Amino acid sequence: MTLLLDHLVVVAPGLEEGVAHVRECLGIEMAPGGAHPEMGTHNRLLRLGEDAFLEVIAIDPTAPAPGRPRWFGLDDTAARRADWEEGRRLRAWVARTGDLDPLLARRGALLGEAVSVSRGDRRWRFALRPDGALPAGGALPCIIDWGSRGCPAPAMPDQGARLASFTLDHPDPASVRDLHQGIGLSGAPLLRPGPGPRLQAVIDTPAGPRTLF
Numbered sequence: 585m586t587l588l589l590d591h592l593v594v595v596a597p598g599l600e601e602g603v604a605h606v607r608e609c610l611g612i613e614m615a616p617g618g619a620h621p622e623m624g625t626h627n628r629l630l631r632l633g634e635d636a637f638l639e640v641i642a643i644d645p646t647a648p649a650p651g652r653p654r655w656f657g658l659d660d661t662a663a664r665r666a667d668w669e670e671g672r673r674l675r676a677w678v679a680r681t682g683d684l685d686p687l688l689a690r691r692g693a694l695l696g697e698a699v700s701v702s703r704g705d706r707r708w709r710f711a712l713r714p715d716g717a718l719p720a721g722g723a724l725p726c727i728i729d730w731g732s733r734g735c736p737a738p739a740m741p742d743q744g745a746r747l748a749s750f751t752l753d754h755p756d757p758a759s760v761r762d763l764h765q766g767i768g769l770s771g772a773p774l775l776r777p778g779p780g781p782r783l784q785a786v787i788d789t790p791a792g793p794r795t796l797f
Contacts, residue, residue: 632747
């Protein structure tokens, strides 16, 4: 069983605020996304290659509240705003698998339980913790199983953005490395000692390399 990096996530207090941050960092306007009725959220997207993308996600103020915690810790509005003000805006990451159930049978206490999610005509399964919080505070990826349709990145507009590097700062990188190995993560981020979890990505753009945080 192998987990591969699927996408990076800017968890924003509001969708336009998140899109403006990406625009400021990368000089690129994100493509339209859609709404997730099961989570009461909406998003915007940026392709980062054939099998990876960037997502800005926020609570959709026009959607009814879901009957469960939202993903990516979005219900904790105070923590979300504090992260934003502290510059922890690239706050989450997602890895994909085609074997979600066996993984959660072994690691469900860390990663959560499988729930069904949709956006438009696309359906997939996502590992959601009971409280909606990020696994290991964001040191671990959220896990997604796209099903037979696979990652949506190839269908997104190509604006010339490519993920060059991805780093994760953490006070105990060795323990995080063990967690990554324990879930079978391939292509894990570069781990560095420091306060965190804190994520940073270098993205090649038509104007040159830019940093997203």
